[in-house]
Amino acid sequence: MSEKILELSLSFLQIGSFSIGGGYAIISLIEELIVNRYHWITLKEYTDIITISQMTPGPLAINASSFVGLKIAGIFGAVAATFCCVFSGVVISLGGYCFFCRHRKSDVIMNILQGLKAVATGLIGAAGAGILLLSLTGQTEFSVHINHFDFYALAIAIVSLFLLRRFKIGPVWLMGISAVAGVIFY
Amino acid sequence: MERKSLLFRLFWLFKANIIISCLAVGGGYMILPLMKKQFIDKAKACDFDELLEMYAIAQSAPGAIAVNLSAITGYKLARLPGAVVSCIAAVLPPLLIISAVTVCYRQLVDNHAVNAALKGMIAAIAAIIIDVVYEMSKNVARSKEMLGLFTAAAVFYAAFILNFNAILLIIFSLAAYAVIFNIRNRLKK
Structure with missing residues (x-):
């Protein structure tokens, strides 16, 4: 054991x-x-x-x-x-x-951190695009051929984005609402 | 937040991390918008720029980004005890949920209502991530340098269209950044 x-x-x-x-x-x-x-x-x-x-x-x-x-x-x-x-x-x-906090005054270190932030933005963007793709087409990899397009998912995503940006709705509520919407639509 | 007593901070960290961890469906990338809600919008414990820095470090270290970020934010608020409490709170929900789900996962995977709810949630998750990427791009663009936005766009293209590995992209971008920074410094002189 x-x-x-x-x-x-x-x-x-x-x-x-x-x-x-x-x-x-x-x-x-x-x-x-x-x-x-x-x-x-x-x-x-x-x-x-x-x-x-x-x-x-x-x-x-x-x-x-x-x-x-x-x-x-x-x-x-x-x-x-x-x-x-x-x-x-x-x-x-x-x-x-701790290392970055200690070297906050160093130009080189802050530049590295700036670079890492830019990379993080790109990677999260790619992940978001991948999830959107999965949600809309059911495919996990990017390709020009799309067999199936899910308009309900597009509607949910657009309404969610609107609620997030316009009303600053919390993620807890948004996930709950979209789960209910999913049960109704599909 | 930093003026409150240690016990209060630890308790708050535990609660916040449990909530974040329970909502982080769909991978580690959901963690940033959830952290933003708890740490910035609710507790005002740090600003978005600081959170992005912490995220960038968490992402460059091995292991699950979500747990790494919990450790760093916990450390910032309450040093080592904060980091330990946050990590425990971050792994507890998945540990318990998986233990419970293994008993009945066949029914869950085949259940129509569960799948329908999941489809709805995935569309919302995409929207949540797009929202935070917009905020991040604004932050990266704010430094008035085209280099940041260009790097972000290039990484996006390489990761999404070309399916490049994340670790390769991190190393390659950092090397490119270092070279450009050096050249620019020399030109200034």
Whole structure:
């Protein structure tokens, strides 16, 4: 049992340390370790986790570590795997933050931060465009051929954007309203 | 916010992170608009520019962006205890929800109403992210440099159309930034 927890912890430490960029960049890394190397879960179970991840809150890596940990070594396994999965990222983030705070007066450092902000804008923009594409066409990758166009989704997105910008509506309300709209439309 | 007692700040961080974490459906990119609502609009704990800086650092570190950002914002408000409390509050909801969902996920995945609600929510999530990207672009453009906006547009194109890897884009853009900064400095002299 403790051996399994150790193995779990080390694998998720590795997953947590080598997945940069978040989101879907890490799908193949997780698959490589927990499906192909250790055979903790089957490929079918793994694709199910990805589906569940899209329906429930929380990052994919956390969902995967909770699921695998729970299955292999119960609740302690889940906690250990999740802890190891976030550990190195949190330590490096805090170190980076302290570093930038200490060098706030340096021109070079502030320029790097400015650059990182611009990159973040582009990446979030791409993620937003990807989600919009998924919502409107059901496709996950950009292409000129569109088989199906969902006008209800377009309507929900436009009304949401209007409510957000004009009335500063909170995300809690917006998600609730759009869920109800989804049930009515589809 | 920073004048309040430590216990109050820790409690507030716990509550805010639980709310954010419960709403972060659809990946780590939802985290920025949710953080903005809690930390800026409600608590006025920092301004948008600071939050963007923290996000940029969280994104460049390995691991889940959402948890990294929770740690940094927690650290800013209440040092190390704040970071620990925020991280726990950030991973608790997904941990509990996944544990509960594994028991009955087949029914959930096949349920028509759940899927319909999800479709509606994904459209709204797209709108929420577009809204925050607009705010971010304004912030990047404010420094009166075309370089920032140009980088953002180039990264968008490379990530969305060309499907480039995020880590490659981060490294490449930083290198490009350093080179341009150096050249400009020399020209000034």
